[in-house]
Amino acid sequence: MQTRRDVFQAIADPTRREIINLIAYQSLNLNAIAENFEVSRPAISQHIKILTECGLIVIKKQGRERYCEVRLGQLNEVSQWIERYRQLWDRQFGRLDDLLEEMKEKTRKKK
Numbered sequence: 001m002q003t004r005r006d007v008f009q010a011i012a013d014p015t016r017r018e019i020i021n022l023i024a025y026q027s028l029n030l031n032a033i034a035e036n037f038e039v040s041r042p043a044i045s046q047h048i049k050i051l052t053e054c055g056l057i058v059i060k061k062q063g064r065e066r067y068c069e070v071r072l073g074q075l076n077e078v079s080q081w082i083e084r085y086r087q088l089w090d091r092q093f094g095r096l097d098d099l100l101e102e103m104k105e106k107t108r109k110k111k
Helices: 007-011 014-023 030-034 041-053 072-110
Strands: 057-062 065-070
Touching: 007 014, 007 041, 007 072, 014 030, 014 041, 014 057, 014 065, 030 041, 030 065, 041 057
Parallel strands: none
Antiparallel strands: 057 065
């Protein structure tokens, strides 16, 4: 039985993020992907395996070639997680803005 990896684990690695960037607009075969990196093809294959296991890419065979295609829907989980914290920080910065504006007003009144 194959263990499904977490999408957060997949995007934690800069090489995997770059692979996603490479195939975001066009599918590429494994050799074309590997040519963009200074690591071995087996290392790239391992990154591809992890991306496949968490559903960020699918591999489609075309003749003798295997092409990687991105599936960005899995990133919705990341986006939703980040959004909670973005809203929190927006509120915090809003309060800070209010406090700074209040301090400016007090400084103007003292003059």
